[in-house]
Amino acid sequence: MAKKVTIATVAKYAGVSRQTVSNVLNTPEVVREETRRKVYEAVEALGYRVSQAARQMRTGRSRLIATRIESTGDGINGSVLDRFLHALTESAARSGYRVLLYTAADDDAEIATYEDLLGTYKPDAFVLASTHHRDTRTTWLTERRLPFVTFGRPWDAPDRHLWVDVDGASGTEDATRHLLEAGHERIGFLGWPAGSGVGDDRRQGWLRAMAAAGQDTTGLDHACPDRVAEAEAVVGELLGRDPAPTALVCASDSLALGALQASRALGRPLAVTGFDDTPVARAIGLTSVSQPLEEAAARCVRLLTRLLDGEAEAEESVLLRPSLVVRDTTYPPT
Amino acid sequence: MAKKVTIATVAKYAGVSRQTVSNVLNTPEVVREETRRKVYEAVEALGYRVSQAARQMRTGRSRLIATRIESTGDGINGSVLDRFLHALTESAARSGYRVLLYTAADDDAEIATYEDLLGTYKPDAFVLASTHHRDTRTTWLTERRLPFVTFGRPWDAPDRHLWVDVDGASGTEDATRHLLEAGHERIGFLGWPAGSGVGDDRRQGWLRAMAAAGQDTTGLDHACPDRVAEAEAVVGELLGRDPAPTALVCASDSLALGALQASRALGRPLAVTGFDDTPVARAIGLTSVSQPLEEAAARCVRLLTRLLDGEAEAEESVLLRPSLVVRDTTYPPT
DNA sequence: TTGAAAGCGCTAACAC
DNA sequence: GTGTTAGCGCTTTCAA
Numbered sequence: 031m032a033k034k035v036t037i038a039t040v041a042k043y044a045g046v047s048r049q050t051v052s053n054v055l056n057t058p059e060v061v062r063e064e065t066r067r068k069v070y071e072a073v074e075a076l077g078y079r080v081s082q083a084a085r086q087m088r089t090g091r092s093r094l095i096a097t098r099i100e101s102t103g104d105g106i107n108g109s110v111l112d113r114f115l116h117a118l119t120e121s122a123a124r125s126g127y128r129v130l131l132y133t134a135a136d137d138d139a140e141i142a143t144y145e146d147l148l149g150t151y152k153p154d155a156f157v158l159a160s161t162h163h164r165d166t167r168t169t170w171l172t173e174r175r176l177p178f179v180t181f182g183r184p185w186d187a188p189d190r191h192l193w194v195d196v197d198g199a200s201g202t203e204d205a206t207r208h209l210l211e212a213g214h215e216r217i218g219f220l221g222w223p224a225g226s227g228v229g230d231d232r233r234q235g236w237l238r239a240m241a242a243a244g245q246d247t248t249g250l251d252h253a254c255p256d257r258v259a260e261a262e263a264v265v266g267e268l269l270g271r272d273p274a275p276t277a278l279v280c281a282s283d284s285l286a287l288g289a290l291q292a293s294r295a296l297g298r299p300l301a302v303t304g305f306d307d308t309p310v311a312r313a314i315g316l317t318s319v320s321q322p323l324e325e326a327a328a329r330c331v332r333l334l335t336r337l338l339d340g341e342a343e344a345e346e347s348v349l350l351r352p353s354l355v356v357r358d359t360t361y362p363p364t
Numbered sequence: 365m366a367k368k369v370t371i372a373t374v375a376k377y378a379g380v381s382r383q384t385v386s387n388v389l390n391t392p393e394v395v396r397e398e399t400r401r402k403v404y405e406a407v408e409a410l411g412y413r414v415s416q417a418a419r420q421m422r423t424g425r426s427r428l429i430a431t432r433i434e435s436t437g438d439g440i441n442g443s444v445l446d447r448f449l450h451a452l453t454e455s456a457a458r459s460g461y462r463v464l465l466y467t468a469a470d471d472d473a474e475i476a477t478y479e480d481l482l483g484t485y486k487p488d489a490f491v492l493a494s495t496h497h498r499d500t501r502t503t504w505l506t507e508r509r510l511p512f513v514t515f516g517r518p519w520d521a522p523d524r525h526l527w528v529d530v531d532g533a534s535g536t537e538d539a540t541r542h543l544l545e546a547g548h549e550r551i552g553f554l555g556w557p558a559g560s561g562v563g564d565d566r567r568q569g570w571l572r573a574m575a576a577a578g579q580d581t582t583g584l585d586h587a588c589p590d591r592v593a594e595a596e597a598v599v600g601e602l603l604g605r606d607p608a609p610t611a612l613v614c615a616s617d618s619l620a621l622g623a624l625q626a627s628r629a630l631g632r633p634l635a636v637t638g639f640d641d642t643p644v645a646r647a648i649g650l651t652s653v654s655q656p657l658e659e660a661a662a663r664c665v666r667l668l669t670r671l672l673d674g675e676a677e678a679e680e681s682v683l684l685r686p687s688l689v690v691r692d693t694t695y696p697p698t
Numbered sequence: 699t700t701g702a703a704a705g706c707g708c709t710a711a712c713a714c
Numbered sequence: 715g716t717g718t719t720a721g722c723g724c725t726t727t728c729a730a
Contacts, residue, residue: 079483084707086417087722112446131463149413258647313592418723421706
């Protein structure tokens with residue numbers, strides 16, 4: 031292992047004092063051009079890197095962003111958070127931060143983890159995903175004035191915290207409009223049971239588009255848990271009705287996959303759209319709403335760095351527009 | 365923000381010296397029972413947590429394990445690494461370590477990241493996934509005597525580093541045997557082009573099982589890139605031949621999904637097995653080989669902690685057996 | 699067993 | 715513009 035190269039090594043090599051090196055690194059504008067160059071050369075030649083631990087002891091900042099990695103759950107939709115996490119890691123690195131991972135079974139466990147982390151690794155900020163009604167995590171963090179951003183709106187109140195989210199309603203609205211343009215009229219919605227922020231939001235988009243087109247939606251709004259098998263059952267029953275919907279806007283790719291399987295099993299054509307543009311959608315050629323996850327992650331990091339640099343107040347939460355990825359399995363109306 | 369509680373606060377509260385507190389925390393057996401209890405109480409009451417930064421300055425150990433988060437790629441198989449990462453985070457936490465994330469486009473970029481990370485955050489160890497032929501990362505780390513484990517065998521040589529892996533051949537062997545027992549004889553294999561360690565390993569299992577059953581495999585070994593669409597095309601062509609295979613062991617769920625779609629599109633029954641038991645397999649009822657990822661992650665952490673505690677030499681790499689998850693879509697032979 | 703002293707590498711204050 | 719001093723919180727000597 032190469033011997034340690036500290037700020038003192040660099041100073042000696044460059045023929046300046048330790049402090050000057052520190053200055054060059056942290057407030058370069060305060061050092062004379064030539065000195066600065068000498069120091070940079072020394073840093074380069076020696077392969078010097080600031081020790082985070084030492085820096086943290088002085089500044090109290092760890093340049094660490096902590097976030098939770100979720101258990102994949104259904105797994106089809108889970109991949110969305112994984113892609114977000116990947117993008118977050120990349121964005122954070124670009125801003126000089128690293129992502130520290132933790133797991134937690136529920137909100138309480140997560141809060142306990144905050145306490146532990148804050149005492150030990152002292153992350154500068156948290157990124158929370160999967161916000162939900164009555165989210166205790168955000169209130170806990172807010173009360174302690176800890177910097178954080180959520181990927182997902184606060185669904186309860188016009189909360190006093192920063193967030194980044196994707197406009198789900200706009201996504202399902204696009205999907206519905208796409209089906210309307212293809213000539214469909216009886217377009218159903220398959221979502222999750224009412225009460226979830228995300229799910230209800232996606233339902234709104236469908237309602238909006240249908241209303242705009244002057245279509246009646248009675249008897250077309252359906253819900254079931256986010257599992258393929260259940261969706262298949264529900265849709266199977268649906269297709270037996272008269273009149274049956276000719277198209278279905280789904281709140282997730284899992285539901286959409288179930289719907290598609292039901293329609294195939296019964297040999298009854300059904301146009302289906304999903305949500306999240308997961309690998310499965312790509313694989314089976316399903317039209318789906320795609321979230322701009324890279325953009326979302328980048329915005330989270332940006333919000334956070336501003337917040338940490340004290341330029342906070344000016345910043346505002348962000349609502350991004352998703353896009354519809356059209357694939358050709360969507361059957362024409364019969 | 366609660367005021368800082370340091371080791372000194374605890375010492376005062378417990379009525380002992382600072383050093384005693386440190387002893388209780390690091391080498392409890394050296395402190396008298398009663399004193400120890402007092403200190404623990406103080407720690408509890410004050411909610412004290414050791415500062416990692418300070419500890420690291422003294423000990424040089426960060427209690428950080430660094431690992432790469434990959435871009436989801438195909439996404440169907442990508443979920444395997446995500447589940448592994450989740451499990452790794454959990455296992456690491458149980459051993460008092462946290463997982464630090466980074467991204468890298470290729471081996472060289474990854475090595476550059478090692479240098480950066482080692483200079484700044486000083487992770488105690490690395491976990492590398494997706495090992496491949498001519499892996500420059502492992503040699504780089506080995507040369508510098510940096511602690512690491514790979515999830516995936518070193519495919520080139522009987523390398524001098526620790527690894528944990530899952531026996532892919534055993535998995536496909538089980539799958540093949542399962543199909544044989546169901547009465548199939550012309551069982552094909554659909555894998556990746558020769559040259560990938562993982563892919564070739566999985567092919568071996570199929571060969572082994574077929575040989576054991578006295579089945580001829582000529583003309584039954586197929587390969588294509590790991591994408592659903594390509595698999596669908598390949599299998600579509602295959603089913604047109606005479607005689608066509610009645611069953612297909614696939615090296616991944618992506619390939620299996622493609623195969624299934626081809627068989628459905630043509631209305632030609634085909635029994636298919638996949639690999640990795642991804643969410644998609646679960647969703648569409650595909651029989652698939654499941655990797656024990658939690659176990660694999662736990663073994664990685666265990667190997668690493670031993671290594672870091674100096675009990676290294678005794679440790680050995682681990683080859684785990686996967687299990688076959690049988691689902692009922694597997695058609696009977698015709 | 700417990701306590702005192704030193705120092706890990708860095709940066710914020712202040713002096714030069 | 716540059717150098718000196720101090721100390722962040724901890725653990726590792728060494729002495730009591």
